[in-house]
Amino acid sequence: MTTSNAQTAPLTQARLTLPFELADAVSDHLMELGTLAVSLEDAHADSDEEQPLFGEPGMEPESAAWDLNHVVALFRNRDEAEQVFATVADELGADGGLDLNAIEYAEVPQEDWVRLTQSQFDPIEITERLWIVPSWHTPQLAQGRVNLVLDPGLAFGTGSHPTTALCLRWLTEHPLDGADVLDYGCGSGILGIAALKLGAANAVGVDIDPQAVDSTAFNASNNGVTMPCGLPDFPLANRQFPVVVANILSNPLKVLAPSLCEHVAKGGHLVLSGVLARQAEEVMAVYRQWMDMTIWAERDGWVCLHGRPKA
Ligand SMILES: C[S@@+](CC[C@H](N)C(=O)[O-])C[C@H]1O[C@@H](n2cnc3c(N)ncnc32)[C@H](O)[C@@H]1O
Known part of the structure; x- marks a missing residue:
């Protein structure tokens, strides 16, 4: 096989459905045996039984792993795939629960993976005025449109x-002209x-x-801007700002x-997110010692909270 054939020959994808513990063990073995790529997906994805995984620092995750997983693995060819799975079955032992007959194989064409990945990230319209544009897209220039160039x-x-x-959205819908912002x-x-x-004079991260x-x-x-940034003891952040925005998590x-x-x-304004709708009251109750708090907006179960210092 010539090098150019090797680059264009199709790859083999193997797919099997396993409960979490076995899926975890099998994917660890696959990676150790040099499998090109392994991913775990919720076997119930896009159904009513889809299982969201939420977790926060300092809290037990509501669910740390999906009960039932699709294990998807990529190999150079079918022979290699079968050999690797046979080795995994051996390593797990006869009682390991890996059924080699349940594996579905399919050929997948070699792709330009970088381009494929990039093609999955299109510009995102936040508001008519603000767009997030990956660097491999040419930003559209239009009167009043702000393009923020950002890659995953x-x-x-x-x-x-x-x-x-x-x-x-909050930042686009409020005048920032000349304001200093703490992110x-x-x-x-x-x-x-x-x-x-969008017009702020300074931003510190x-x-x-x-x-x-x-x-x-x-x-x-x-993006052609200067934004000093540092760890929490960063001296430049050690002052007051007309706008403070913090998208962290409720805890x-x-x-x-x-x-x-x-x-x-x-x-000034305090803008908080990273809070699920059902956590909003609890978070606002803490901030109400210093701020008048409201829920400014909600999207997909998440809220954005807004606070003004009490008079
Ligand atoms: C959900 S991300 C938000 C990133 C970005 N601001 C945004 O809105 O997409 C939360 C960020 O907060 C940082 N973070 C978590 N706890 C923090 C803390 N106690 N102090 C400062 N940063 C923290 C994390 O490292 C992470 O980069």
Whole structure:
């Protein structure tokens, strides 16, 4: 087989349905044996029994894993796939529960995987005015349209998650001209960068994850803006801001309440997300010690909370 044939020959995809513990063990063995790719998918996806996985720092996840999983594995060819699964069955032992006859094989054409992955990320319209555009798309230029160039990366925040989209919507629907914005839990820096492109004078980012700090600096420079960013002891964040936005999760938001409220300047705005609708009252109750709180908007079970300092 020539190199060019090797690059274009179809791959073999194997698919089987397993309960979580076995799916987990089988995928670990597959990876150790050099399988090209292994993924687990909820076997009930897109049905009424689909099982969302939620978890928060400091809380037991409501569900840590799907009960029933599709294990999908990719191999160079069918022979390799069958050999690898035979080895996994051996390693798990006769009582291991892996039924080799239940595996469905299919050929999948070799793709340009980078292009395929990129094609799954289209520009996202947050509002008519604000769009998130991956760097491999040419942004459309139109009067009043703000394009934020952002690629999926290691830090959270591409605009596709409802909590990010809710905060972005808040930023587009309120005048930011000349305001200073604190983006607490900045991830990719998406909220602070959007604020700057929408007219804020300055934006400062804070995150506990050093990867988020790097990612924010990279994305800010890619968008032609400057957004200083650091870990929670970052001196530039140590002041009050007319707008503080924090898209984290309900538990850390409750813990951070005194400090976040202290960062909001007199007459300023606090915008919180990462909160499920059923958690809204509990989170607002904590913030009501310092702020007048309302639910500003809701999307797909998530809310965006808005607070103003009490007079
Ligand atoms: C849901 S992501 C939001 C990212 C981005 N701001 C957005 O809206 O898409 C939450 C971010 O908060 C950060 N984070 C979590 N707990 C934090 C804390 N106690 N202090 C600062 N950042 C925190 C995480 O590292 C993560 O980058």
